[in-house]
Amino acid sequence: MAKQTQITIPLTSLPAGPRGPFASGTLPAALSGYQVDFTNDASWPAAGDVLTVSVDVSPDNGQTWRFDASITLSGGHWKDQQGVAVNTAAWNVSVPGIGSSTRKMRVTLTVAQPCTLGATISTL
Amino acid sequence: MTVSILQERETSATASASSIALAFSSNVTAGSSIHSLCASNSDNASYTCADTANGSYGAALDNTANSLGLRLSHFKLDGSAAGADTVTSTLNTATANPAIWIREIGGTSGYDTHKANAQGSPGTGTDAVTTGTAAPSVQPGLLSGFCFNNIWRTPLVGTGFTSGAKGWLFGNAPGAEYAQAEHVRYTATTAIAATFTVTTGGGTDTYLTAAAFFKESAAATAPFKPVDTDERVFPRGPTTDFAPPNLLTQQTLKLPPFIQEEIWPRTFYRGVHTDFHPPNLLTQGTLKLPPFIQSNDGARTFWKGVYTDFSPPNLLASKFLPPPPVPAVDLSQQVKAKWASIDFSPPNLLVALLPVPPTVPGDWNTGIRVKGVYTDFAAPNLILNTLAPPPPAPLLPQDISGIRLDAKGLRSDFLPPNLTLLLPVAPLPVSTGAGRHKSRQAAHQRHRLDILRAQIDAFKGQRADAELALIRTEDVEVRARTRVLKRVRLKKPVEQYAQVSRAITQRNVALERHRAILRQLEQAQATHAQIEREIEAADEEAALYLMHFLMMETEWRE
Numbered sequence: 001m002a003k004q005t006q007i008t009i010p011l012t013s014l015p016a017g018p019r020g021p022f023a024s025g026t027l028p029a030a031l032s033g034y035q036v037d038f039t040n041d042a043s044w045p046a047a048g049d050v051l052t053v054s055v056d057v058s059p060d061n062g063q064t065w066r067f068d069a070s071i072t073l074s075g076g077h078w079k080d081q082q083g084v085a086v087n088t089a090a091w092n093v094s095v096p097g098i099g100s101s102t103r104k105m106r107v108t109l110t111v112a113q114p115c116t117l118g119a120t121i122s123t124l
Numbered sequence: 125m126t127v128s129i130l131q132e133r134e135t136s137a138t139a140s141a142s143s144i145a146l147a148f149s150s151n152v153t154a155g156s157s158i159h160s161l162c163a164s165n166s167d168n169a170s171y172t173c174a175d176t177a178n179g180s181y182g183a184a185l186d187n188t189a190n191s192l193g194l195r196l197s198h199f200k201l202d203g204s205a206a207g208a209d210t211v212t213s214t215l216n217t218a219t220a221n222p223a224i225w226i227r228e229i230g231g232t233s234g235y236d237t238h239k240a241n242a243q244g245s246p247g248t249g250t251d252a253v254t255t256g257t258a259a260p261s262v263q264p265g266l267l268s269g270f271c272f273n274n275i276w277r278t279p280l281v282g283t284g285f286t287s288g289a290k291g292w293l294f295g296n297a298p299g300a301e302y303a304q305a306e307h308v309r310y311t312a313t314t315a316i317a318a319t320f321t322v323t324t325g326g327g328t329d330t331y332l333t334a335a336a337f338f339k340e341s342a343a344a345t346a347p348f349k350p351v352d353t354d355e356r357v358f359p360r361g362p363t364t365d366f367a368p369p370n371l372l373t374q375q376t377l378k379l380p381p382f383i384q385e386e387i388w389p390r391t392f393y394r395g396v397h398t399d400f401h402p403p404n405l406l407t408q409g410t411l412k413l414p415p416f417i418q419s420n421d422g423a424r425t426f427w428k429g430v431y432t433d434f435s436p437p438n439l440l441a442s443k444f445l446p447p448p449p450v451p452a453v454d455l456s457q458q459v460k461a462k463w464a465s466i467d468f469s470p471p472n473l474l475v476a477l478l479p480v481p482p483t484v485p486g487d488w489n490t491g492i493r494v495k496g497v498y499t500d501f502a503a504p505n506l507i508l509n510t511l512a513p514p515p516p517a518p519l520l521p522q523d524i525s526g527i528r529l530d531a532k533g534l535r536s537d538f539l540p541p542n543l544t545l546l547l548p549v550a551p552l553p554v555s556t557g558a559g560r561h562k563s564r565q566a567a568h569q570r571h572r573l574d575i576l577r578a579q580i581d582a583f584k585g586q587r588a589d590a591e592l593a594l595i596r597t598e599d600v601e602v603r604a605r606t607r608v609l610k611r612v613r614l615k616k617p618v619e620q621y622a623q624v625s626r627a628i629t630q631r632n633v634a635l636e637r638h639r640a641i642l643r644q645l646e647q648a649q650a651t652h653a654q655i656e657r658e659i660e661a662a663d664e665e666a667a668l669y670l671m672h673f674l675m676m677e678t679e680w681r682e
Contacts, residue, residue: 003297032298038139047218049142067210069135070145074218078139089139090295096133096149124298 001030003122007107011039011118014051014111021106024121026061029101031123033094036107038073039118040087045075051111053119055093058104065106069093075113092124125231127266127340129307130156134291136163136223136302144222145212152177154206157229159268159336161198162213163292163303165221172216173199177209186240188332192274196242196332202234223292227268227305229338236260236337239317245328251282251319255335259315264340269306269318274330276300282319284308309340569659576652583645590638597634601627 006024036053044050054070077085107121130153135146152158160181162171173181181199189195213224239258246252253271260267271279272292278301281287288305296302310316318335604623 001298033293035293035295037295049218066208067147069147070143071135071137071139071141071222072143074140074142076140076218079220080138089137090293091135091137091139092291092293092295093135093146094133094289094291096131096289 001028001032001124003035003124004028005120005122006034006105007119007121009107009109009117009119011041011116013043013114013116014109015114016111019109019111021056021108022121023062023106024104026101027099027103027105027123029099029103031095031099033092033124034105035093035122035124036091037120037122038078038089038091040078040089041116043116044077044087045113045115047075048113049073050075050113050115051109051117053091054108054110055121056106056108058106059100059102061102062104068105125341127229127231127264127309127338129266129268129288130228130230132225132227132289132305134223134225134289134303136221136292136294138221138295140218140220141215141222142218143212143214144224145210146224146226147208147210148226148228151207152204152209152228153230154204155230155232155341156204157232157235157338158201158204158209158211159198159227159229159338160200160211160213161196161225161270161272161303161334163194163196163221163223163225163272163332164215164219165193166195166215166217166219168217169195169219170216171197171199172214173211174214175201175204175209175211177205177207185238185336186334188240188242188334190242190244190274190330190332192330194272194274194330194332196240196270196272196334198238198240198270198334198336200235200238200336200338202232204228221294223294223303225270225291225303225305227288229266229268231341232266232338233341234339236262236265236339238334238336240332240334242330242332244330246322246331248322250321253279253320253322253331253333254282255318255333257315257317258335258337260310260313260337260339262339263313264309264311266338266340267308267310267316267318267335268338269308269320269335270303270333271306271318271320272303272332274302275325276302277322277325277329278302278304279320279322279331280304281306282317282321285319565662569655569662573652573655573659576648576655579648580645580652583641583648586641587638587645590634590641594631594634594638597627597631601631603627 007022009022050073052070052072055068056065057068058065071091078089080086131148131150133146160173178201181201184197184199187197211226237258239255241255276296278290285306285308288307290301290304292303293301604627608624
């Protein structure tokens, strides 16, 4: 399935504390997973836990939500497979099986250190 | 239950992270094992693994790393709690490219052994990528294998393995996964390895592989427990069809003669509670049926007992004769008594409107308010206004009053020969009051006899009803006893014994009712016989009176 953007969080300065949730519309039934593409800038903290990104999935158009995945991003330069510093990073999560057409997702940011971050959540 | 992969998921990121968590898509089954694999791009990293349902997974089974800094660790957890579950991989230090892969293994009794390997340039030979062999301690079991390479050249699963998911995209588009899972169910304890085959890149990449072995749980078959006939406990199955082919044992099953001869020619069984199949019938050669199991009353045959319940609905009684119907009393045939000027025969007697048989004995000597066993002659049953005209008075000798004139024609002169003189008939012998009384008494007795016959028929019907009620209460008791014995056998609390007590009470009530009806029947039959004797005597006396009357009339005419 082609990559399809569901939620866009522009590059934003985020103070400490929770942000969101940022909810999507109805997700495609045939998705095989989703991908979160992060963008930061030079102000990204150098060390320590910066923020936790949590994804919840609803099987019933937002009536109920269930935790799906999370990642705690740390300070320090992001690097690609070759070790080169970059300002983008990706997070992939698989979604096995064929789901229903009533699924939605939402993203919650829990910021531990002030930072600048943008994110695009897409289905695959 | 066969060991298998119930579900698996994976996630990966390119950013530097200190932890990454992933939930199973479906609730985890109680007792499952979980095989989790954690990776990152730091050969100095170490991981701890835990989930929300079970806690920490303990130490890693293996930690493997390659020269490029890729590290792969895998963990296992046995006997998982049921429910939603999120597995978290926590790194000891922030590390780029964290990833986690989680697999739920069902039908397992737990982890057995493991193996892991790191290979550089394994080549493109079949099954060239391998964990190295490990020997499971028992069989059967499931090998959960995994391969992770440093570049997205996903290897093919090894010979004989079933492909699991592909994953760990690390930002790549689908189809460029870095890892591959596989599994195989083994049935021998010979050493085996998780293998993969590289077909691209000349086999010059670096591959990290891991394998964990999980034992298959024992089949959930209950051990056979011989039937202890002394305990009178007979196992029952959920579904029973005693019709062929289930009743294949009819040729060989040795049952007591009283059943053997009665059942096979004409009876088929179809039940819902009893399973006479093996192993239930393994004791057929020695099964001792208790005496109370038989109750053969000829046309209707019921088998009852603790061992089996052949009564409905287990036994389709369609082959049995239906219970005898309650005899319908045809009062137009049985009630013919005429009393004074009242004719109790139809249509005066509205038989169709009669209520159910009353139980108040009748008193035929108190005028209109006459009640019988079946009949209530009181209003509104007895409609006096519509009674037929009274029958002509019987021609008795005292009713002949003398000369009667027989006039002919309207203009007749009363001279001879027009005037026919009818000589007065000689008076008949005067009937004595005693003779008339005897005649009415005999009629009364015959009427009582008719009523008694109706009573006897009614009692027979009631006896049949009571017998049927008794049999039903016995069935209820047997079922209750069986439930209790079954619970005793299964060592469960016997709280259902109260049902047995109630069933016994009901059966005793039915038995007492049956006995009472038998006593009434015997009493009615005795009274009937006595009245018959009285009527016979009265008839003899009436015959003598009639003979005497005829003789006197003959003498008078002469």
